[in-house]
Amino acid sequence: MQNSPKKPATIEDVARLAGVSIATVSRAISKPEKVADSTRKKVNAAIARTGYTANAMAQNLRRQRSHMVLVLAESISDPNFPGVLTGLEKVANARGYGVLIGNTEGDVAVEEKYLRFLSTGMADGLILLTGHLPVAGWPDNSKSLIPPTVAAATPIEHANISYVCTDDQSAARVATEYLMSLGHRRIVYVAGPKGSILSERRLKGYCDALAQASEPISIWKVDGDGTSLGGRAAVERLFIRDTLPTAFFCFNDNTAIGVIGALQDRGIDVPRDMSVLGFDDIPFANNITPSLTTIRQPRSQIGEYAMTALLDRLAQPATPVQTSELHGDLIVRNSCAGVKT
Amino acid sequence: MQNSPKKPATIEDVARLAGVSIATVSRAISKPEKVADSTRKKVNAAIARTGYTANAMAQNLRRQRSHMVLVLAESISDPNFPGVLTGLEKVANARGYGVLIGNTEGDVAVEEKYLRFLSTGMADGLILLTGHLPVAGWPDNSKSLIPPTVAAATPIEHANISYVCTDDQSAARVATEYLMSLGHRRIVYVAGPKGSILSERRLKGYCDALAQASEPISIWKVDGDGTSLGGRAAVERLFIRDTLPTAFFCFNDNTAIGVIGALQDRGIDVPRDMSVLGFDDIPFANNITPSLTTIRQPRSQIGEYAMTALLDRLAQPATPVQTSELHGDLIVRNSCAGVKT
DNA sequence: CTATTTTATGTAAAGGTTTTCATTGCTGTA
DNA sequence: TACAGCAATGAAAACCTTTACATAAAATAG
Numbered sequence: 001m002q003n004s005p006k007k008p009a010t011i012e013d014v015a016r017l018a019g020v021s022i023a024t025v026s027r028a029i030s031k032p033e034k035v036a037d038s039t040r041k042k043v044n045a046a047i048a049r050t051g052y053t054a055n056a057m058a059q060n061l062r063r064q065r066s067h068m069v070l071v072l073a074e075s076i077s078d079p080n081f082p083g084v085l086t087g088l089e090k091v092a093n094a095r096g097y098g099v100l101i102g103n104t105e106g107d108v109a110v111e112e113k114y115l116r117f118l119s120t121g122m123a124d125g126l127i128l129l130t131g132h133l134p135v136a137g138w139p140d141n142s143k144s145l146i147p148p149t150v151a152a153a154t155p156i157e158h159a160n161i162s163y164v165c166t167d168d169q170s171a172a173r174v175a176t177e178y179l180m181s182l183g184h185r186r187i188v189y190v191a192g193p194k195g196s197i198l199s200e201r202r203l204k205g206y207c208d209a210l211a212q213a214s215e216p217i218s219i220w221k222v223d224g225d226g227t228s229l230g231g232r233a234a235v236e237r238l239f240i241r242d243t244l245p246t247a248f249f250c251f252n253d254n255t256a257i258g259v260i261g262a263l264q265d266r267g268i269d270v271p272r273d274m275s276v277l278g279f280d281d282i283p284f285a286n287n288i289t290p291s292l293t294t295i296r297q298p299r300s301q302i303g304e305y306a307m308t309a310l311l312d313r314l315a316q317p318a319t320p321v322q323t324s325e326l327h328g329d330l331i332v333r334n335s336c337a338g339v340k341t
Numbered sequence: 342m343q344n345s346p347k348k349p350a351t352i353e354d355v356a357r358l359a360g361v362s363i364a365t366v367s368r369a370i371s372k373p374e375k376v377a378d379s380t381r382k383k384v385n386a387a388i389a390r391t392g393y394t395a396n397a398m399a400q401n402l403r404r405q406r407s408h409m410v411l412v413l414a415e416s417i418s419d420p421n422f423p424g425v426l427t428g429l430e431k432v433a434n435a436r437g438y439g440v441l442i443g444n445t446e447g448d449v450a451v452e453e454k455y456l457r458f459l460s461t462g463m464a465d466g467l468i469l470l471t472g473h474l475p476v477a478g479w480p481d482n483s484k485s486l487i488p489p490t491v492a493a494a495t496p497i498e499h500a501n502i503s504y505v506c507t508d509d510q511s512a513a514r515v516a517t518e519y520l521m522s523l524g525h526r527r528i529v530y531v532a533g534p535k536g537s538i539l540s541e542r543r544l545k546g547y548c549d550a551l552a553q554a555s556e557p558i559s560i561w562k563v564d565g566d567g568t569s570l571g572g573r574a575a576v577e578r579l580f581i582r583d584t585l586p587t588a589f590f591c592f593n594d595n596t597a598i599g600v601i602g603a604l605q606d607r608g609i610d611v612p613r614d615m616s617v618l619g620f621d622d623i624p625f626a627n628n629i630t631p632s633l634t635t636i637r638q639p640r641s642q643i644g645e646y647a648m649t650a651l652l653d654r655l656a657q658p659a660t661p662v663q664t665s666e667l668h669g670d671l672i673v674r675n676s677c678a679g680v681k682t
Numbered sequence: 683c684t685a686t687t688t689t690a691t692g693t694a695a696a697g698g699t700t701t702t703c704a705t706t707g708c709t710g711t712a
Numbered sequence: 713t714a715c716a717g718c719a720a721t722g723a724a725a726a727c728c729t730t731t732a733c734a735t736a737a738a739a740t741a742g
Contacts, residue, residue: 008460010728021692026730036690056461057402058728061697066398076426077624082418089444093451098458101442103430110434117439119349120397228628257628264630283418284625287569287598289605351698362722367700377720399698402727 009050018046029054069310070123072102072114074130079254079282080299081129084153087303088127095311097124104130111135118147125310128161129153131197148313152306153299154198155323162313164305164324168198168279171295171328172205175277176249178293178330180209183339184247184275185217190224190234190259192251199226199251202279206249220245224255231258239266246274246339253278253285253294260288260335271337281331290334298326350391359387370395401462410651411464413443413455415471420595420623421640422470425494428644429468436652438465445471452476459488466651469502470494472538489654493647494640495539496664503654505646505665509539509620512636512669513546516618517590519634519671521550524680525588525616526558531565531575531600533592540567540592543620547590561586565596572599580607587615587680594619594626594635601629601676612678622672631675639667 015022020039028035028043035043046052060066069092073081085101092099100123102114111134118126125147128134131154139146139160151163179187189206192199203221210217222238224230231250235258238244250256256278260270270276270290278285281296305324313319356363361380369376369384376384387393401407410433414422426442433440441464443455452475459467466488469475472495480487480501492504520528530547533540544562551558563579565571572591576599579585591597597619601611611617611631619626622637646665654660 008462012728022729023693023731024691027691030730034690039690053457053460055402055728056458056463057398057407058697059730061396061398061402061699061727062729062731064697075423077423082416082422085417085442086444093454098441098463100439101426103427113434116394117397119394120400121349122397122439261628261630284628287602287625288629289602353698363699364701364722364724365720368721371700375720380720396698399727400700402697402729403699403701405727 008055009052011052011054013050014043014046014052017050018042064121066122066124067096068098068100068123069125069127069307070100070102070114070118071127072104072111072130072134074104074106076101076103079284080153080280080297083297083299084129084303084306087300087305088152088307089303090300091304091307091311097307097311106130108135123147125149125314127152127306127310128156132156133158148310148317150306150310150313152302153297155201160321162306162309162321162323164302164309164326166295166297166302166328167325168201168328169205169208170325171330172202172249172279173208174205174330175279175295176206176209177212178332179247179249179275179277179336180213180217182247182275182336185215185339186220186243186245187217187247187249188220188222188238188245190222190231190248190250190255192224192226192255194223194225196226196251202251224251226252226255228254228258228261231255231260232262233258235259235262235266244274247336248274248276250276250278253280253282253292256292256294256335257284257288260290260292271335273340275336275339277336285331286333293333293336294331295328296331297328301326349396350393352393352395354391355384355387355393358391359383405462407463407465408437409439409441409464410466410468410648411441411443411455411459412468413445413452413471413475415445415447417442417444420625421494421621421638424638424640425470425644425647428641428646429493429648430644431641432645432648432652438648438652447471449476464488466490466655468493468647468651469497473497474499489651489658491647491651491654493643494638496542501662503647503650503662503664505643505650505667507636507638507643507669508666509542509669510546510549511666512671513543513590513620514549515546515671516620516636517547517550518553519673520588520590520616520618520677521554521558523588523616523677526556526680527561527584527586528558528588528590529561529563529579529586531563531572531589531591531596533565533567533596535564535566537567537592543592565592567593567596569595569599569602572596572601573603574599576600576603576607585615588677589615589617591617591619594621594623594633597633597635597676598625598629601631601633612676614681616677616680618677626672627674634674634677635672636669637672638669642667 011022011025015025025043028040089099104110115134126149128151149161153165155163155165222234224234248259256276260276263270278292278294281294285292285294352363352366356366366384369381430440445451456475467490469492490502492502494506496504496506563575565575589600597617601617604611619633619635622635626633626635
């Protein structure tokens with residue numbers, strides 16, 4: 001109720017009001033059992049009266065910890081991002097950490113800026129959603145100290161970096177097997193961006209499934225770029241040929257949506273005439289017509305695991321680098337059907 | 342090239358190496374013109390050799406500024422969020438500020454947690470994307486100091502808070518006029534969530550347009566909730582009645598997508614039989630069939646304006662509270678057509 | 683009742699900057 | 713020649729905590 005003071009209260013104000021030393025106030029807050037009941041009560045009363053909150057910067061400076069984690073993302077518009085971030089935030093908050101987001105848009109200069117930021121000590125750890133090291137050779141030949149790092153959603157193979165992502169290969173195998181179980185034999189894989197590790201991993205699963213078939217089925221891969229436009233373009237290129245596939249397994253849902261759109265434009269009914277299967281289970285997968293059969297990435301879980309791995313490492317630097325591949329479920333909706341006889 | 346040191350270099354290390362005092366090092370960095378050329382060169386060399394980066398916490402403590410802004414969002418999955426955030430980040434980064442994101446999911450406890458966080462001084466300012474004050478009565482009856490605040494995307498009417506958002510009313514009027522120009526006279530407004538300020542603002546614009554018509558057109562409003570399911574439900578309820586609308590103006594694109602889906606399920610062709618118009622121009626608006634005619638919210642611009650307003654206020658506390666309503670464009674695609682004769 | 687341990691508190695250093703103020707050595711003017 | 717003014721630098725205070733160490737008082741053991 002006091003008229004708002006110009007300056008926020010410091011620990012010294014509290015100490016004076018409570019008639020104790022600042023050390024006692026500090027202890028009353030952080031190690032209450034170390035302080036006498038009566039004093040603790042006085043201190044708490046003083047805190048309440050002054051509206052005191054400890055200055056985080058002073059704490060951080062003293063403790064040499066910022067209790068912040070930097071998340072570097074290629075693009076926050078990526079439909080997978082919100083889910084992963086939710087998971088990241090959930091465990092970060094639970095453990096008293098804040099989450100800082102850096103949106104790089106693939107710009108190396110921006111990445112470097114965030115790296116410098118990191119070296120100012122404003123963050124204790126780094127989560128990479130970019131799928132690559134911030135700068136070539138980092139951290140090995142970097143002058144500055146680098147903090148614990150974990151890659152999420154897209155794996156990064158590096159001795160010093162844990163990663164957690166979907167088990168793309170198994171999931172892609174399951175997806176392809178599902179199409180095969182519907183009778184499809186001409187299944188095309190619409191790939192992701194050139195050089196995408198994720199696309200390679202999914203391609204492998206697709207090949208695995210094909211290899212297991214009783215009769216031989218040949219691998220059929222066309223290029224894409226992970227966007228719906230890329231999906232459309234893939235369809236256009238395919239229709240120049242004589243033989244057409246009966247099913248599409250797409251690198252991701254965006255691609256699948258483009259494929260479906262292009263097929264519909266050509267008067268082809270999905271799933272009656274052709275089947276389309278995606279990957280990701282983005283929020284919109286259920287909103288298009290036909291609703292999309294796809295693999296669900298456990299986004300939130302990926303975030304939770306990644307942050308847990310990072311914070312464990314922060315708390316206990318000796319914790320070994322570990323990688324987890326999480327299971328992705330096949331979500332059956334209406335974009336796949338039995339092959340036309 | 343030196344073997345990585347256990348501890349990061351401090352300003353003292355640099356000073357020793359350069360043979361000057363720490364004050365000079367500090368000046369050489371922040372006010373280069375205040376220091377002799379020869380010394381500056383020595384200092385820079387020392388900085389390069391040590392790989393020194395100033396400890397941000399110590400700087401912040403001393404300067405009483407964290408150079409961080411907290412962005413409180415209801416949900417980072419909101420399709421408008423990435424665009425706004427991009428704008429926010431753009432100007433924040435350009436002006437040396439970091440952006441911290443708090444995802445409240447509408448949980449008051451979480452909001453309060455972030456508010457406490459704010460009062461620790463870890464952020465200098467607050468951007469509210471939530472559409473409401475963090476806690477009832479805040480900041481008026483709050484004990485703790487509250488930092489400069491601006492609301493973005495959803496206006497908050499408060500004497501102490503600037504806001505920047507789309508000029509919903511004008512945009513909604515333009516949208517409705519467009520439908521009228523196509524010959525529609527039975528236009529239904531599918532509202533947003535109960536009590537949504539945004540929905541009210543758009544409703545007003547819709548009414549404005551109707552009021553201007555040469556012949557009287559009656560207002561027709563049905564409930565929705567801002568989701569595609571809400572849109573579907575609205576259609577179901579509508580089809581119990583005798584008279585049907587010829588056009589839908591929807592609170593947002595998600596609603597519109599639900600409406601289109603429900604209409605298609607009933608065998609109604611959009612736009613031949615009925616027209617549907619959305620609001621937002623979310624990334625997916627172009628990916629559905631038919632592609633969605635809608636109002637584009639200038640998301641990135643909203644973010645830029647909001648952050649500019651906040652940082653201006655931070656730099657110059659006397660800057661008056663100001664509100665901006667930005668123009669939203671009508672994006673004509675394929676979900677609206679002339680009324681059937 | 684003394685000697686020892688335990689408990690509660692205070693003092694002061696440390697954490698890494700920025701910035702005010704004081705000092706030194708010049709340059710140029712009277 | 714002396715002095716004002718200026719440029720370059722350094723010493724030290726301030727920012728606000730946490731915590732190691734010291735001290736005093738109280739409890740326990742012998």
